[in-house]
Amino acid sequence: MKQIPYHFLFLCISFGNACSEKAHTDDVTSDNPTEIPENVSDEETDNNETSEPSSDTGTNSQDTEDENDDDIDSGEDSEQDTNEEESDTNTISVFPTNLPSPLPLSGTSGPLNLEANVTATGEVHQITVALDLTHSCTKDLSLTLLSPSGTAVLLFDLDGYPVCSSDMESTVFADDAGTPIQNGSNPFQGTFRPMQPLSTFNGEDLSGTWSIAFQDSTVGDFGSVRSISIDIEYQ
Ligand SMILES: [Ca+2]
DSSP: OOOOOHHHHHHHHHHTHHHHHHHHHHHHHHHOSSOOOTTOOHHHHHHHHHHHHHHHHHHHHHHHHHHHHHHHHHHHHHHHHHHHHHHHOEEEEEOOSSOSEEOOSSGGGOOEEEEEEEOOOSBEEEEEEEEEEEESOGGGEEEEEEOTTOOEEEEEEGGGOSSOOOOEEEEEEOTTOSSBGGGOOTTOOEEEBOSSOGGGGTTSBOOEEEEEEEEEOSSSOOEEEEEEEEEEEEO
């Protein structure tokens, strides 16, 4: 219990009721660890209390707006970066001209060589290959892509494939594919990882003659290449 100072007792004795009001005020002040300034009215205090939630809401709203602004800014930057990146690269699709073309009957017939000439200039950034062929036993086949510089990349050689299988329909070769081509199944629809990485060509000069060599290693069973597209991203 709070002790009342002697000088205050003296005032109480001297002024009677007046001191009881003062004593009450002191008690209220002392019971509140956070002192309310004397010049703050009850109305102001109420306003502070009632405005606090809306202030929080406003702050949160502002924070949200700031975050949105950040998101928008980030999105703009990202889009701008993407545009800048896109503007730095081009893509060209290379098609051999003499298709469809029959695949060799057997290994004794030699490879089927298809060629496509590229006049554009630049440095290879990324390559994917799309293929469509018919064959009664794709296990017989292999496919190699050669750059104008003479670099060779084996896309597939299915000699070790467990079954004969047949055809390749809308088959795409890309380094970032999850399934290796040798783990695919007839008719190999979808995107597959080539047996050797197409990134081997990255950094090479784009212009010149690209060659595509099919080889049939086994007598019997044959087919034809319906379409093939070499899609080259370059910069
Ligand atoms: Ca064959």
